[in-house]
Amino acid sequence: MKLKSLSLIAGAIALTLTAIPFTVKAQTSSSSPLIVAQTPKKQRGAWQGLELTDAQKAQMQSIRRDTRAKIEAILTPEQKAKLAAAKQARQAQRQAGQGQRQANRGQRKGWVELNLTEAQKTQMRQIRESSKQQMQAILTPEQQAKLKQFQENMRQRRQQSR
Structure with missing residues (x-):
């Protein structure tokens, strides 16, 4: 009899411990859309630690x-269409639960498939350098x-991972 009650208690504890993460996730993901829409995007990478005003x-x-x-003004209509299609494919990957890293690979692939001319590449480099x-x-x-x-830290990490 004592063994039965101990196993029931252990089962109840195990069930409680496994259910807690699900209830927490359900509570945090059920926040209203208005609150989610008002929260700003989280800064990523280097910008996160800069404490921007x-x-x-x-x-x-x-x-x-x-x-x-x-x-976008540099791109031809066909290139814009290809880029939009690649963006939709990335969003579908994210929604399907495939990782951020794989979606980023898709982003790079989308730009490669545009077949940019050398003039377009040069203009884009100038625009990026100016914005930087x-x-x-x-x-x-x-x-x-x-x-x-x-x-500098990122450069070192990249060199170490090669």
Whole structure:
């Protein structure tokens, strides 16, 4: 009799421990769409540790938007269609649960399949370099130093992984 009650208690504890993560996930994922829409995108990579002010974030967003528009202006209608199709494929991969890393590979593949001319590649490099300079000009000297350190660390990691 004692063995039965001990096994029931152990079973109840095991069930509780396995159910807790599911209930927490259900509670956090059931937040209202309005709250989700209002929360800003999380900064990634080097930008995360720079502690940007709201004004700096707004300026960065404006530069990114402007850069994207300039690059899209360079593309032919066929290239824009290919890029849009690649973007939809990446979104489908993400929704299907395939990892971020695989979606990023798809992003690079999408650009390769555009068959850009050398003139387009040159223009895009110039646009990216210009936006990079504009973004760095927004940063304080301390933030620039942090960014430089982060980039150096990433370079070292890439070399070690090869």
